[in-house]
Amino acid sequence: MITLSDIPARSQMPLTLPMGIFVVVMATAPFWLARVGLYQYLGVEIAIWVLFAMGFNLLFGYTGLHSFGHGAYLGIGAYAFGLFQHHAAISLWGGLFAAIAAASVAGAVVGAFLSHRRGIYYALLTIGFGQVFWFSAMKLHWLTGGEDGLLNIPRPDLVIGPWRFDLNDNAVFYWFVAAITIAAVLLMWRVVNAPVGRVLQAIRQNETRARFVGYDVWRWKWLAFTISAAFAGLAGGLFSMAQQSAYPDVMSLHQSGIIVMMVLVGGGLVSFWGPVLGVVLYFVARDVLGGLTEAWLLWYGLLFVIMVMVRPEGMAGLLHVLLRRTSGQVSTVKPEKA
Amino acid sequence: MPVFAVNNVLHMTSLVPHIVNGLTLGLLFALIALGFTLIVGVMEVINLAHGSLFTLGAYLAMSTIGASWFAGTPFGIWWLEFPLNVRYFLGLALGPVLAGAVGMLLELCLRPTYGKAPLYGLLLTFGAAIVVEEAIRLVWGTGEQSMPVPQMISGAFLMGGLIFSTYKFYAAGFAIVAILMVWLFLERTPYGAIIKAGAHDSEMVRALGYDLGRLRLLVFGFGSALAGIAGMVMAPIWGLRPHLGIDVVIPAFLIIVIGGVGSFWGAVAAAILVGLATGITGAYAPAWSLMSMYILLIAIVGFRARGLLGRRSALEN
Secondary structure (H helix, E strand, C coil): CCCHHHCCCCCCCCCCHHHHHHHHHHHHHHHHCCCCCCCHHHHHHHHHHHHHHHHHHHHHHHCCCCCCCCHHHHHHHHHHHHHHHHHHCCCHHHHHHHHHHHHHHHHHHHHHHHCCCCHHHHHHHHHHHHHHHHHHHHHCHHHHCCCCCECCCCCCCEEECCEEECCCCHHHHHHHHHHHHHHHHHHHHHHHHCHHHHHHHHHHHCHHHHHHHCCCHHHHHHHHHHHHHHHHHHHHHHHHHHHCCECHHHHCHHHHHHHHHHHHHHCCCCCCCHHHHHHHHHHHHHHHHHHHCCCHHHHHHHHHHHHHHHCCCHHHHHHHHHHHHHHCCCCCCCCCCC | CHHHHHHHCCCHHHHHHHHHHHHHHHHHHHHHHHHHHHHHHHHCCCCCCHHHHHHHHHHHHHHHHHCCCCCCCHHHHHHHCCCHHHHHHHHHHHHHHHHHHHHHHHHHHHHHHCCCCHHHHHHHHHHHHHHHHHHHHHHHCCCCECCCCCHHHCCEEEECCEEEEHHHHHHHHHHHHHHHHHHHHHHHCHHHHHHHHHHHCHHHHHHCCCCHHHHHHHHHHHHHHHHHHHHHHHHHHHCECCCHHHHHHHHHHHHHHHHCCCCHHHHHHHHHHHHHHHHHHHHHCHHHHHHHHHHHHHHHHHHCCCCCCCCCCHHHC
C-alpha cells in the first residue's frame, strides 16, 4: 500500500506540477466552467470545500487524527461571520477574522479535551463535541435562529485601495474565494513542509515513538486540531457569504461524514492534493448524477464502499500508480539530502 | 416572579413519570446497543450501518404487516384477512431475519479491511449506512410512516394517578427478555463460548479448528438481526423515517463507549444511565433532553478513558 511518504509534499523545487495545475485551474475556472456545462456558483462551492477539506486533511491525513465532527467548526465560522455582520459592523475582513477566531477558540477548547485520546476514542469524542455544537445551533434560537438559521447575511464589498468590488456578482465573488483558497492552500503547503509537518506525520506513524523522541505529543495534537479548526472557520465564513445564510445543517454528523468521504475518495491519506480531487468528484457527481437520478447519493455511497474495499488510497493513489506504470519508474521516493 | 419559581420546583412525586420514562428509554437503548456491542466485541468493527439496519428491519417488518407491496395481489388480499396479531408476529420474525441477511452481505464487503487500521471498517460501514438509507428512501419514500400495533399492546393505563403508555412497557419488557436471552446465549451455550473466545483471541480459535470466516459472518448476521428487532420494537414509539438510522447509531455508539468497549453489562448499565439522564433532563429542560447524553459522554470519557467497565482494545491504536 502507498503512504503519504511515497507521494511527498516536499520537493526540491518551490513550485511543483500539481501545485501549478491547481493554481492555473482555480485561476481560469470562470472562463471555461460554462463551456463544459457547469456554472459559476459551483466553482464557488468547490473552492470553499477545497479549503475546508485541505484544512481537515492536515488533521485527518497528516496527523492521523480521525475527526468525525469537523462540520461543527465550519458552522461556527459561518455563524460568527453572520453574527458579526448583524450585530457588530458590515465588514468583510472583520467578519472573516471573527469566523477564524471563533472556530479557533472552539477548536482550541475541544482540542484540549481531545488530545489525550487515541484511536476510536478520539473519533468518538469528536462526534460527541460535534453533536453538542450542532444541537446548540439548533436550540439557541435567540443567537442562531434555530433550524432556519441566520438569514440575510450580506456580502460586504471588497475594497482594495481605490478600487471597490461588488461581491454580489458571483463571478467577482468567485475570484475572491479562489484567491483566499489558493493563499490558504499555499500556507498549508508551507506548514506540511516545515518541521511542524514532519512532527505531525511522525505522530501519525507512531505516537508512542514520537513521544519517546521527546516531542510533547499532546501539544502537537492540540495544535493540529486548532489549526484545522481555524481553516474550517475561514471556509465557514466564506460559506455564509456564498449562501448568504448560516444554518445548522452543515454542522450535522451527516455533513461531517461527507467531508471524511470526500477526503478519503480523493486520496487525502496518501497525497497533499488528494482532497482537491475528492471535492471536485463529489460536487460534479452531485450535479451530474443528481441530474439523472434522485438517489445519486446511493451511487456515490456505493462508489465509496467499493473504493474502501479495493483502493483505500483513493484517486490520488490510483493516479500515482498509473503514472508510475506508464513512466516505468520503480519508485518515486527520492533520497533526502542530509 | 413567584409563579415561575413555584412552577420550577419539582417534587419527587412529579419526577416519577420522568424516571419511569427514562428507565424504559434506557432499556430500549440497551436493546439497540446489544447487536452493536456484540459486533464490536467479537470483530472490533464499529458498525456505523447499525442504525440503518435498525431502520431497514423496521421498514421490512412494517411492509410485512401492512402488505404494502403486494396489497393488490390475491396473495396480499389473502394475507390481509389474517388478524393483526398474526401478521405482527410474522413481521417481528421476518424483518430482523432480512436485516440479518443484509448484515451478512456487509460482512462479506468488510473482509478486505481486516488487518488494516480500524478506520477502514468504520468508513466502509459509514458508506454502507448511506447506501442503505438512500435505498430505503428509494423504496419507501421520504415521508414519515407509522407501524401498526396489535390492540392488546396499544393504548394506555392508569397507575398511581399517572397515565403510562402500555406499548412502552411492552417494549421495555421485550428489551429485558432480549437482553437476558442474548446473555444466556453468550454465557450458557457452546456457540456463545466460541463467540467469546473469538473476541478474546481469534488466532487461537482458528488454531482449534473453527472456521473464523463463518463465525464472523454469523456474528455479524446475528448482530444485524438484533438491530432489526430493536428497530421493529422502537418504530411505534419513534416513528419511521429514512434518516432514523443516524439518530439511532449515535446513542448506540455512545453507550458502548460509556460502558466500555467489549463489556456486556457495562453497555447495559450505560444505556440505563443515558436513558435516565435523558428522562430527567426532559423534566427540567425538555428541549435539551437529547443533549444530555453527549454531556454524559464527555464527562465520563473525559475522566475514564475506557468507559465504565472497559478493557484494553485494539481500537485504541
